[in-house]
Every structure is written in C-alpha cells, then in structure tokens.
Amino acid sequence: xxxxxxxxxxxxxxxxxxxxxxxxxYKDFYTRILLTSKVDTxxxxxxxxxxxxxxxxxxFSLKVLLVLLVMLFVAPLMTHYVARTAYFSSQDPxxxxxxxxx
Amino acid sequence: xxxxxxxxxxxxxxxxxxxxxxxxxxxxxxxxxFNLLASKLTMLVIVYALKQxxxxxxxxxxxxxxxxxxxxxFIGNFILKKGxx
Numbered sequence: 001x002x003x004x005x006x007x008x009x010x011x012x013x014x015x016x017x018x019x020x021x022x023x024x025x026y027k028d029f030y031t032r033i034l035l036t037s038k039v040d041t042x043x044x045x046x047x048x049x050x051x052x053x054x055x056x057x058x059x060f061s062l063k064v065l066l067v068l069l070v071m072l073f074v075a076p077l078m079t080h081y082v083a084r085t086a087y088f089s090s091q092d093p094x095x096x097x098x099x100x101x102x
Numbered sequence: 103x104x105x106x107x108x109x110x111x112x113x114x115x116x117x118x119x120x121x122x123x124x125x126x127x128x129x130x131x132x133x134x135x136f137n138l139l140a141s142k143l144t145m146l147v148i149v150y151a152l153k154q155x156x157x158x159x160x161x162x163x164x165x166x167x168x169x170x171x172x173x174x175x176f177i178g179n180f181i182l183k184k185g186x187x
Contacts, residue, residue: 006104009149013111016142020118023138029130036134040141047145051152060157064148067160071144071167078137078174085178086130 001053008050015043029086030093037079044071105153112146133177140170 019039023032048068052061119142123135144167151159 009108012145013108013115016115016145017111020115020122020138023122023134024118027127029128029134032131033134036138040138044141044145048148051148055152060151060155060160063157063160067144067148067163067167070164071141074167074171075141078140078171081174081178082130082133082137085133085181086128089130089181089184091128091130 001056005050005053008046008053012043012046012050015039015046019043028093029091030083033079033083033086037076041072041075044068044075105149108149109146109153112142112149116142116146129181133174133181136177137170137174140166140173144170 016039019036022035022039026032026035045068048064048071051064055061055064116139119135119138121135123132123139126132126135144163147159147163147166151157151163
C-alpha cells in the first residue's frame with residue numbers, strides 16, 4: 001500500500017511540474033491559466049491521496065482528507081476570480097505564430 | 103529519504119512560482135503566480151506533516167489555502183476597481 005502511495009505522489013509531482021513548465025513555455029495569459037489550473041488540481045488530489053495511502057486510516061489521514069476537501073472548494077474559485085479579473089480589466093489575449101489556434 | 107526528495111522538488115517548484123510572481127509581464131500573470139504559490143505551499147506543508155508525523159501541522163496547510171484565497175480575492179478587487187479599494 002505504501003508503494004502505491006509513493007507512486008501517486010510521484011505522479012502528482014509530475015503533474016504539478018508540467019503546469020509550472022507550461023507557464024514558462026507559453027506567452028498568452030489565458031493559455032497559461034487554462035493549462036495550469038486543471039493540472040494543479042489533479043496534482044493536489046493525487047498527492048493528498050498518496051499521503052493517505054502511505055499513512056493508513058487514522059486521525060492524520062482524515063485531517064488530510066478535510067484539507068483536500070477545503071482545497072477542492074477553494075482552488076477553482078481562485079482560478080475563476082483570476083480569469084474574471086483579467087477579463088474585466090480588458091486584458092487582450094496575445095496570439096503569436098507559435099500558439100495560434102485561430 | 104523519499105519524502106526529502108519530494109520536499110526538495112516541491113520547494114523548487116514553489117521558487118519557480120514565486121519567480122513568475124516577480125517577473126510576470128502583466129499584472130494578471132503575477133496574480134496567477136500567487137495562486138500557484140498558495141497551492142504549492144499547501145502541498146509542501148502536507149508532505150512535511152507526513153514526514154514529521156505531527157497532525158497539527160495540517161492546520162497550517164488549511165490556513166495557507168484560506169489565506170491564499172482571501173489574498174487572491176482582495177488583489178483581484180484591487181485590480182478590478184483600478185486602485186480604489
């Protein structure tokens with residue numbers, strides 16, 4: 001069970017580092033926030049479940065699940081508010097020839 | 103040993119998020135960097151609590167995530183109202 005937990009933690013770190021490197025890769029703000037937020041949420045879930053699998057069921061792991069529940073409510077609200085702020089402060093998307101989807 | 107490596111990688115990713123917060127081209131990029139930094143610090147505290155086997159460190163993780171939420175909401179309001187709070 002601990003080996004599965006370690007594998008889940010490694011998977012979560014892979015997801016989070018993918019999100020951070022995608023910020024360095026792309027220049028447009030909306031592309032960045034799209035790529036980062038989803039991958040960050042998945043990495044968060046994966047790392048917390050890995051910690052629960054390493055620890056086993058007791059007071060510690062139930063508290064980790066409580067923190068995971070609060071973060072699952074809070075993180076999409078944060079991302080939504082950042083995107084809403086950028087949109088209503090009239091920030092235009094930057095479309096160069098490298099990531100041109102139009 | 104495994105958890106030490108995990109803590110080191112998470113700390114490097116937090117430093118990368120803080121560098122995005124310092125050198126982002128626009129104001130929204132800096133806000134996005136703060137968002138990333140809050141979530142990564144929460145995960146860092148969770149793994150550190152597992153390493154030390156102290157369950158009361160998880161309260162710090164809870165407070166980090168809620169303080170990041172309040173910070174993003176306030177800085178977003180500051181940008182939306184163009185400096186007038």
